[in-house]
Amino acid sequence: MASDSILLVMDMLNDLVHPDGMGGKSYVPLMQDRGVYDATELAISKARAAGVMVGYVRVGFSPNYAECPPGSPVFSKARDNGVFKLGEWGTEVLDRFAPQPGDPDIIKHRVSPFYATKLEPLLRAQGIRRLVLSGVSTNGVVSAAVREGHDRDYECVLLEDCCAGATADEHDHALSGLRRFAQVTSAADVTF
Structure with a gap:
C-alpha cells in the first residue's frame, strides 16, 4: 500500500x-436513523478500492479485567456487566464492517486509541500522515483520536456520517x- 492515509474504524463492536x-x-x-x-x-x-489501509480499534479487557480501571466513570461497570471482554462476541467488530486478513487490530484499554497501544508505532512505520476517522462514540474514541492525532501532527479527517454518540446531542x-x-x-x- 503506497498511501499516507489510514481509515480507522473505532469501537464498532x-x-x-x-x-x-x-x-x-x-x-x-x-x-440506523442517520445511516451510519x-x-x-x-x-x-x-x-479499500483506493489501496488505503483500514485499521480497526477495539476497546477490550482480559477475561479477568486486569486492565480495567475500577474508578473510571466510563469503564467501571464493564466487569459487572460482562462487556468488553476480549475473545468474546462482544468485542468482535460488527460483521458488516469485518476486518480482512492483514488489517491492523489495535486493542485499547482506555478511551484514546493512542494511549498504551500499538497505533503510533504502526502509523510511523507505515508513513501514515492522514487519519480518516469513524466510530462510536463521537464524544469518546473519535474525539480522543482527533485531538491526540492533531497534537501528534497528523492531518485528521472526521467522517461525520460514520460516527454516533449515545444521543444525538x-x-x-x-x-x-x-x-x-x-x-x-x-x-x-471523502477522497482517499
Missing part, C-alpha cells in the same frame, strides 16, 4: 453497535468542538 449488544438501545437506533451503517460500509469500500456537541481540529466530511465526499 457488537457490544456497542449490534442490536443484541449492550448499546443496542442507544447507539443502534441513532445509527451504510455510510461506514461505503467508507471502508472506498478506502452527544454527537452534535462533540462535532461542534472537533471542527477546529479536523476536516469534517462524509463518506460520500
Whole structure:
C-alpha cells in the first residue's frame, strides 16, 4: 500500500453497535436513523478500492479485567456487566464492517486509541500522515483520536456520517468542538 492515509474504524463492536449488544438501545437506533451503517460500509469500500489501509480499534479487557480501571466513570461497570471482554462476541467488530486478513487490530484499554497501544508505532512505520476517522462514540474514541492525532501532527479527517454518540446531542456537541481540529466530511465526499 503506497498511501499516507489510514481509515480507522473505532469501537464498532457488537457490544456497542449490534442490536443484541449492550448499546443496542442507544447507539443502534441513532445509527440506523442517520445511516451510519451504510455510510461506514461505503467508507471502508472506498478506502479499500483506493489501496488505503483500514485499521480497526477495539476497546477490550482480559477475561479477568486486569486492565480495567475500577474508578473510571466510563469503564467501571464493564466487569459487572460482562462487556468488553476480549475473545468474546462482544468485542468482535460488527460483521458488516469485518476486518480482512492483514488489517491492523489495535486493542485499547482506555478511551484514546493512542494511549498504551500499538497505533503510533504502526502509523510511523507505515508513513501514515492522514487519519480518516469513524466510530462510536463521537464524544469518546473519535474525539480522543482527533485531538491526540492533531497534537501528534497528523492531518485528521472526521467522517461525520460514520460516527454516533449515545444521543444525538452527544454527537452534535462533540462535532461542534472537533471542527477546529479536523476536516469534517462524509463518506460520500471523502477522497482517499
